[in-house]
Amino acid sequence: MLTGKVSKMSDNMIKIGDYIVIQKQNFKKLHKYNKPNSTITVGRDSINLNGIEGCRYFSTFKMISKSNKKAREYTVELTDEVVNLKDEIEIKLSGSDNRNIVDDGLSQKLTAAEIEDLKNDANRASDIIESLITNSNTFHNKTEFSQEKYLKKKEKKYFEYLQILKPNLRTIAEIMYKLEPGKVQNLRIDTLSQIITTVNIYCEGNHLLYDSGSNGLVAAALLSSIGQNTNGRLVHMHPGNMSQKQALLAMNFPEEQLKRCISVNVYSALRQFYQGCDTNSNENIKEIPITESNQLKRKLVENDNEPRRKIAKPDEEVSEPVIDELKENSNKGDPKIPKWHFDNIYAAQILEKKLDSLVITCKEDPQNIFLELVNFIKPGRPFVIYYNVSEPLQNLYLALKSQSNVAALKLTSNWMRNYQVLPERTRPDVIMNGASGYLLSGYVLK
Amino acid sequence: MSFRNYKDKVDEGDTVILYLSNNLYAIDVKTEVKNKKGETIENVFQTPFGALKVRNLIGIQYGSRIELSKGWGHILQPTPEMWSLTLPHRTQIIYTPDISMILFQLDLVPGCVVIEAGTGSGSLTHALIRRVRPEGHVYTFDFHEHRSKIAREEFEAHDVADFVTAQHRDIIRDGFSEELNGKADAVFLDLPSPWLGISHAVKAIKEQGGRFCSFSPCIEQVQRTCLVLQENGFQDINTMEILQRELKVTKRTIPVRDLSFLKHKSSESPVEEKPSGDTSYVVAARPVSTPGHTGFLTVATLPPAFARSKAKKTKTEDSEDTDTSNVTHGDR
Numbered sequence: 001m002l003t004g005k006v007s008k009m010s011d012n013m014i015k016i017g018d019y020i021v022i023q024k025q026n027f028k029k030l031h032k033y034n035k036p037n038s039t040i041t042v043g044r045d046s047i048n049l050n051g052i053e054g055c056r057y058f059s060t061f062k063m064i065s066k067s068n069k070k071a072r073e074y075t076v077e078l079t080d081e082v083v084n085l086k087d088e089i090e091i092k093l094s095g096s097d098n099r100n101i102v103d104d105g106l107s108q109k110l111t112a113a114e115i116e117d118l119k120n121d122a123n124r125a126s127d128i129i130e131s132l133i134t135n136s137n138t139f140h141n142k143t144e145f146s147q148e149k150y151l152k153k154k155e156k157k158y159f160e161y162l163q164i165l166k167p168n169l170r171t172i173a174e175i176m177y178k179l180e181p182g183k184v185q186n187l188r189i190d191t192l193s194q195i196i197t198t199v200n201i202y203c204e205g206n207h208l209l210y211d212s213g214s215n216g217l218v219a220a221a222l223l224s225s226i227g228q229n230t231n232g233r234l235v236h237m238h239p240g241n242m243s244q245k246q247a248l249l250a251m252n253f254p255e256e257q258l259k260r261c262i263s264v265n266v267y268s269a270l271r272q273f274y275q276g277c278d279t280n281s282n283e284n285i286k287e288i289p290i291t292e293s294n295q296l297k298r299k300l301v302e303n304d305n306e307p308r309r310k311i312a313k314p315d316e317e318v319s320e321p322v323i324d325e326l327k328e329n330s331n332k333g334d335p336k337i338p339k340w341h342f343d344n345i346y347a348a349q350i351l352e353k354k355l356d357s358l359v360i361t362c363k364e365d366p367q368n369i370f371l372e373l374v375n376f377i378k379p380g381r382p383f384v385i386y387y388n389v390s391e392p393l394q395n396l397y398l399a400l401k402s403q404s405n406v407a408a409l410k411l412t413s414n415w416m417r418n419y420q421v422l423p424e425r426t427r428p429d430v431i432m433n434g435a436s437g438y439l440l441s442g443y444v445l446k
Numbered sequence: 447m448s449f450r451n452y453k454d455k456v457d458e459g460d461t462v463i464l465y466l467s468n469n470l471y472a473i474d475v476k477t478e479v480k481n482k483k484g485e486t487i488e489n490v491f492q493t494p495f496g497a498l499k500v501r502n503l504i505g506i507q508y509g510s511r512i513e514l515s516k517g518w519g520h521i522l523q524p525t526p527e528m529w530s531l532t533l534p535h536r537t538q539i540i541y542t543p544d545i546s547m548i549l550f551q552l553d554l555v556p557g558c559v560v561i562e563a564g565t566g567s568g569s570l571t572h573a574l575i576r577r578v579r580p581e582g583h584v585y586t587f588d589f590h591e592h593r594s595k596i597a598r599e600e601f602e603a604h605d606v607a608d609f610v611t612a613q614h615r616d617i618i619r620d621g622f623s624e625e626l627n628g629k630a631d632a633v634f635l636d637l638p639s640p641w642l643g644i645s646h647a648v649k650a651i652k653e654q655g656g657r658f659c660s661f662s663p664c665i666e667q668v669q670r671t672c673l674v675l676q677e678n679g680f681q682d683i684n685t686m687e688i689l690q691r692e693l694k695v696t697k698r699t700i701p702v703r704d705l706s707f708l709k710h711k712s713s714e715s716p717v718e719e720k721p722s723g724d725t726s727y728v729v730a731a732r733p734v735s736t737p738g739h740t741g742f743l744t745v746a747t748l749p750p751a752f753a754r755s756k757a758k759k760t761k762t763e764d765s766e767d768t769d770t771s772n773v774t775h776g777d778r
Contacts, residue, residue, distance in 0.1 A: 056753075058753040168553050194546040197545060205452050356452050394728045395728055408468075415688070438693075443520075445510075
């Protein structure tokens with residue numbers, strides 16, 4: 001039996017509207033490819049992406065200087081050959097150690113101005129580096145390993161190729177964390193990966209997430225594990241007018257899958273659940289977001305410039321028959337009832353039936369949020385709470401220990417180390433990341 | 447049966463997890479079992495808190511508390527994570543922190559086809575199945591015939607057999623089965639000599655490319671694996687190590703010793719050298735003894751076929767031979 005992901009050929013082509021990942025050596029960047037000749041900045045280079053549309057993902061492009069190199073403006077050209085410096089430059093001589101190498105600042109015969117000219121005139125990166133090496137007094141005395149390290153360093157500086165990749169959870173999490181860990185609550189990939197497994201997310205069931213500051217990363221992680229064309233649903237609660245969904249959008253989820261992430265304001269959804277809501281009174285509807293935005297002033301997220309009102313397209317409603325019916329009824333009164341209103345009703349219906357897991361990744365103190373939301377979780381189901389320092393979770397741990405409605409409470413943190421693996425030179429990376437954040441996990445009891 | 451979908455109540459035939467003061471036990475819910483003499487007797491599970499009549503579990507809600515003669519416990523529905531902690535060990539197993547990273551690094555989502563070698567005790571296999579179902583499939587191989595058979599029976603018993611194919615096969619010697627050529631989204635190897643499996647992995651991975659991950663306890667294995675990955679056109683090769691630490695949370699009251707009064711002459715003499723009071727903290731203590739190493743995870747991307755060849759020509763003049771004469775079939 002061979003089944004598997006049905007992937008159309010067109011899925012592997014770069015399309016306008018896609019989120020794409022630009023990779024230049026070890027640097028990765030996320031970009032929404034909105035128009036054919038959009039421009040991205042990588043380091044100090046400004047690169048025009050005209051021409052990548054319709055190419056296959058994983059294609060490599062050569063950066064072509066637009067006019068003079070000083071401007072650092074480039075266009076791209078599809079290529080199927082990446083030239084490695086190591087293969088282009090032949091090193092004939094190496095030293096055995098560094099006893100004769102003195103750092104007197106005189107080893108390079110070329111002056112700074114000459115190197116600058118060289119950079120502007122040379123066609124290929126290897127030409128520049130070859131001249132640098134030829135004019136260096138010491139390069140040939142360096143050991144083979146040290147020469148390789150030098151070339152690698154220079155290659156990084158002069159590398160002229162980039163690759164376009166299709167974003168997925170791994171690349172998005174990595175990019176967002178590297179770019180600005182604070183914007184994803186310092187949620188490191190190992191900890192993120194454990195959130196998904198700890199609460200047993202899979203294609204079935206209804207899952208509850210409260211997230212106030214991961215830019216949609218946790219929702220993206222959970223929804224990706226719930227999968228395409230499955231029955232699983234995610235109720236994504238957030239404070240403020242609209243959910244943060246940068247990572248969620250960057251996943252390029254199909255509409256069908258994205259619809260199963262029901263993003264609701266936590267106040268509205270709980271108010272809907274406990275108090276119900278008069279669907280015909282548009283006064284009510286208008287009031288809710290205003291009071292809430294006053295209560296919780298949040299900055300709008302970058303790239304997330306689609307206010308909830310705009311997304312509201314009554315024609316593309318959730319296909320739940322109940323919702324359709326509701327919509328029909330209420331539309332008579334006011335044709336402009338926003339989508340979030342139906343999302344709240346939908347979420348409240350799911351809460352009514354109780355859910356199969358609870359994930360909380362918040363900036364606020366997790367205690368009250370947990371104690372409220374745990375009521376919606378079925379007995380025997382797992383929960384996990386993430387916080388980037390341990391103290392709030394320690395307090396919650398003690399509070400929960402004194403009650404008897406949870407079991408198997410566990411507070412954990414992670415340690416992760418990357419390695420350089422090279423012949424004769426295998427060792428841990430010099431810098432490691434020490435901030436994994438903390439997870440408090442357990443099971444809900446009857 | 448309880449491994450397949452969320453359930454509310456315990457049925458006969460389920461495997462349930464008994465949670466008993468920080469210990470987990472897996473129990474097969476069968477009302478009767480055979481004793482050593484072959485006689486059918488009532489199934490009673492002995493716990494440190496007293497005997498548990500398994501029959502009484504049927505019909506109770508998952509998450510319920512059950513009373514034992516010397517205490518109480520709770521009944522939970524098993525997840526792959528709980529299974530990893532309770533399963534019968536036939537080999538060393540991979541635990542949840544590594545499993546989580548493996549699933550993450552292999553880019554697995556529902557619908558993926560993933561290959562695993564070897565099957566071992568099926569700890570990772572359960573997690574793979576959970577992630578790729580319902581449309582995806584796990585192909586798992588082990589060169590140990592009996593292990594493979596037991597794993598197959600376990601998947602049947604857990605009602606997940608339709609998501610997994612467990613085969614007895616020495617994949618280093620024989621490769622993955624022909625029918626898998628170009629079918630896999632991801633390949634995972636946990637073998638004594640993973641580098642010898644890489645050419646097979648390349649064959650099995652889809653034309654549109656895929657991910658590779660190898661778990662090895664020793665760094666020498668990692669070095670050889672990385673070289674061979676490079677020779678075979680893999681990119682983004684990365685090696686990492688993950689450890690999870692549990693913190694013990696307690697409220698601790700500690701004495702406070704006041705020394706400031708010594709600056710001045712006191713009427714009381716001699717001074718009592720006793721702490722002057724106490725203060726309390728909620729502390730999270732790191733464990734004194736904790737796992738220091740499990741294994742290295744080496745991950746890599748195999749680009750789509752059209753983008754593969756160009757990366758192949760990296761200098762590997764000092765590469766290790768990859769013929770079988772060099773293999774150390776040692777224990778890990």
